[in-house]
Amino acid sequence: MWRVERTSSRLRFSSLNPVDALDDRAGNRFDIPGAGVLYGATTPQGAYAETLAAFRPRASMIAALSAMGAEPGRVAPGQVPASWPASRRLRSFDVIGALPFVDVESPITHTYLTAHAASVLVHYGVENLDVATVRGPGRLLTRAIAGWLYTRTDQHGQPQFAGIRYMSRLGDFECWAIFDGTQVWQRSEQQPDPTSQQMREVLELFALTVRA
Numbered sequence: 001m002w003r004v005e006r007t008s009s010r011l012r013f014s015s016l017n018p019v020d021a022l023d024d025r026a027g028n029r030f031d032i033p034g035a036g037v038l039y040g041a042t043t044p045q046g047a048y049a050e051t052l053a054a055f056r057p058r059a060s061m062i063a064a065l066s067a068m069g070a071e072p073g074r075v076a077p078g079q080v081p082a083s084w085p086a087s088r089r090l091r092s093f094d095v096i097g098a099l100p101f102v103d104v105e106s107p108i109t110h111t112y113l114t115a116h117a118a119s120v121l122v123h124y125g126v127e128n129l130d131v132a133t134v135r136g137p138g139r140l141l142t143r144a145i146a147g148w149l150y151t152r153t154d155q156h157g158q159p160q161f162a163g164i165r166y167m168s169r170l171g172d173f174e175c176w177a178i179f180d181g182t183q184v185w186q187r188s189e190q191q192p193d194p195t196s197q198q199m200r201e202v203l204e205l206f207a208l209t210v211r212a
Helices: 044-055 059-068 107-116 118-123 140-150 197-205
Strands: 002-006 037-041 088-096 101-103 163-167 174-179 183-190
Touching: 002 044, 037 044, 044 088, 044 174, 044 197, 101 107, 107 118, 118 140, 140 174
Parallel strands: 101 163
Antiparallel strands: 002 037, 002 088, 037 174, 088 183, 163 174
């Protein structure tokens, strides 16, 4: 698996404070209040996409700048700060252990959760789970699903799942949300290189440039 993170945040599991836990747009998609989640992607491109998406030109910004007209020295939308590559690392890592991941893209999972986590779905006004719901912009439901899966244990009180497999909302990128308690081992790290094929593909996908 791969992830892009700050140089000092080596394979850091995210945490969600109680205030953000109530905000539908705060935090990450499968964050669990009171627990940690490590996010990764199957490919470097997926890791870059999840991180560089924050720099995508917004329609409102493009419209506003178009209305103002061109002006020398004005920073155009879609520019990644020149300092960004040096402040980040692309790291690859392995998950250690035999616990399965739950595929929230699968209709089988949707049927299972609708039957066994019905109270969670009803609380958020969902009658039947599907891909559109799982990939929607709201995060309260997906975090509630993650929390429900995180607390599932076997007859010995041990966790049943290592995390969640899902597809990125940004493209055809396979991603993973890894629950804390799951061991991970770093394989490699490197500074993001805007000239590399993997990063260049994502920059072109989002119409981004790295500021000189």
